[in-house]
Amino acid sequence: MRINSASIQNWILPVAALAAWEILGRVGMLPRYLSTPSAILAALWEIALTGELFVALAASLYRVSVGFALGTAAGIVVGLGAGILPGVRHFFDPLVSFLYSIPKVTFLPIFLLLFGLGHASKIAIIAFSGFFPVFVASRHAVLSVDKLLLWAARNMGAPSWTIFFRVVIPAAAPQLFSGVRIGLAHAFVVLFAAELIGSKVGLGTIISYGEEWVRFDLMFAGIVCFAVFGFLSDRMLLAIRSRLLKGQMIGTEEEIVR
Amino acid sequence: MPATMPLLEVTDLDKTFTVDSRSVRAIDHLSLSIDEHEFVSIVGPSGCGKSTFLHIIGGFEPATAGELRLSGRPIGPPGPDRGMMFQELSLFPWLTAIENVAWPLEMKGLPKRERTAKAAEYLDLVHLSRFADVYPGQLSGGMKQRVALARLFALDPEIMLMDEPFGALDSQTRELLQEELQSIWRRARKTALFVTHDIDEAIYLGTRVIVFTARPGRIKADIRIPNLDRSGDYRKSREYLALRVEVWDLVRDEVLKARALEEA
Numbered sequence: 001m002r003i004n005s006a007s008i009q010n011w012i013l014p015v016a017a018l019a020a021w022e023i024l025g026r027v028g029m030l031p032r033y034l035s036t037p038s039a040i041l042a043a044l045w046e047i048a049l050t051g052e053l054f055v056a057l058a059a060s061l062y063r064v065s066v067g068f069a070l071g072t073a074a075g076i077v078v079g080l081g082a083g084i085l086p087g088v089r090h091f092f093d094p095l096v097s098f099l100y101s102i103p104k105v106t107f108l109p110i111f112l113l114l115f116g117l118g119h120a121s122k123i124a125i126i127a128f129s130g131f132f133p134v135f136v137a138s139r140h141a142v143l144s145v146d147k148l149l150l151w152a153a154r155n156m157g158a159p160s161w162t163i164f165f166r167v168v169i170p171a172a173a174p175q176l177f178s179g180v181r182i183g184l185a186h187a188f189v190v191l192f193a194a195e196l197i198g199s200k201v202g203l204g205t206i207i208s209y210g211e212e213w214v215r216f217d218l219m220f221a222g223i224v225c226f227a228v229f230g231f232l233s234d235r236m237l238l239a240i241r242s243r244l245l246k247g248q249m250i251g252t253e254e255e256i257v258r
Numbered sequence: 259m260p261a262t263m264p265l266l267e268v269t270d271l272d273k274t275f276t277v278d279s280r281s282v283r284a285i286d287h288l289s290l291s292i293d294e295h296e297f298v299s300i301v302g303p304s305g306c307g308k309s310t311f312l313h314i315i316g317g318f319e320p321a322t323a324g325e326l327r328l329s330g331r332p333i334g335p336p337g338p339d340r341g342m343m344f345q346e347l348s349l350f351p352w353l354t355a356i357e358n359v360a361w362p363l364e365m366k367g368l369p370k371r372e373r374t375a376k377a378a379e380y381l382d383l384v385h386l387s388r389f390a391d392v393y394p395g396q397l398s399g400g401m402k403q404r405v406a407l408a409r410l411f412a413l414d415p416e417i418m419l420m421d422e423p424f425g426a427l428d429s430q431t432r433e434l435l436q437e438e439l440q441s442i443w444r445r446a447r448k449t450a451l452f453v454t455h456d457i458d459e460a461i462y463l464g465t466r467v468i469v470f471t472a473r474p475g476r477i478k479a480d481i482r483i484p485n486l487d488r489s490g491d492y493r494k495s496r497e498y499l500a501l502r503v504e505v506w507d508l509v510r511d512e513v514l515k516a517r518a519l520e521e522a
Binding site: 148167 | 341394
């Protein structure tokens, strides 16, 4: 990374906030439930030594990745189908628009009853909530593919399947990725809620345990893990995207920012 | 097949649109035949149905009535025998310039090595060899249309259908591209139907200029330009200037009629 005034500016606020948090916390000017950065690091170290951290990480990672993958795959397949085939569209549209605005976490009790307290219920609710944004984005992406690109492909003698895989999907990909990214954010929200309510192990469980036993440092340790997790997976997604969509990000806001 | 059979034969073509449950006649009993190796420019006031005419030949829009034949066969859905070039960007933005040009070759089933070599040749033809691995988003408007031109040559259709391909470019770039297209065309003399609203462009490129009437589109004049000399001073020659005045008068009449139609 080049060091320039912009990259220094990027760091000013986070570093200042952390320093203020640490200093104010140590001199006792902050409520105890806010803990301090050093205490949070110590708590992380503590659960790392006992191994609890890794058990929780493994459980949460497993749930979120499988749930996200299932929800995304289903959302893309059904969404592309709805974009292309009016029949599929008319079948799913009313259902999706009815369920879309409901927070999917509210279905958690049903999923717990259906799949029990283990991994399956979390995976199912994460997949369920990830499906919607991906479906909506994929469906819309297909419907807004430039007609001229389809005409050009037909003109060059491409059969329908070739047009679908080699023109519709790449043309829809940028919008499709936006849906996947929203789906990823939803996945973490739902993961936390699911682990908070019905779970014996996981990052969410560490947070609720910390809160219950007045170990606020531990609670924040769990939150930090969530933040790192979410940040890294989002960055991974963006890296995959800029790799796949090399030609299509030229001149967009994002290319300039990155 | 008799040797005198025209490449494209259009007989009594009618096209009616329905706009807000009102029917609008876009093309009215249009008949036209084009021989192989002709470069036919179509000019006319905007909204005269000239683009629609091209889309119907391309198979993208259905005709209301009439008969269309290419080399004697009735025209069907879009296919590589009729190569379209559009005014707006129709390159695939996720592919590099050379990959875009290689696409029609892939559809024809050429093996990878062969189509890359051929695509490179076509890119060279439009002087874009240096930009082979660049994405359309990184190219200027004129360069994009040159890639589209190379793709059209790679498709190698029986007839090229060009729908104001240089219409969105600035006048200097446009003139340059006209000269390039003209010099490339002279080598193989691929039959072309070129729609434009630019009279200079129509005369400079065409071996034949067809003037469309205001809506509904019919043929008002069909002018042949047997002289193919397009060397440096052509645009200043007496023949060119005389043609320009002639076509300009014909088009102006129709533009005035089109305006009256709009204001009515």
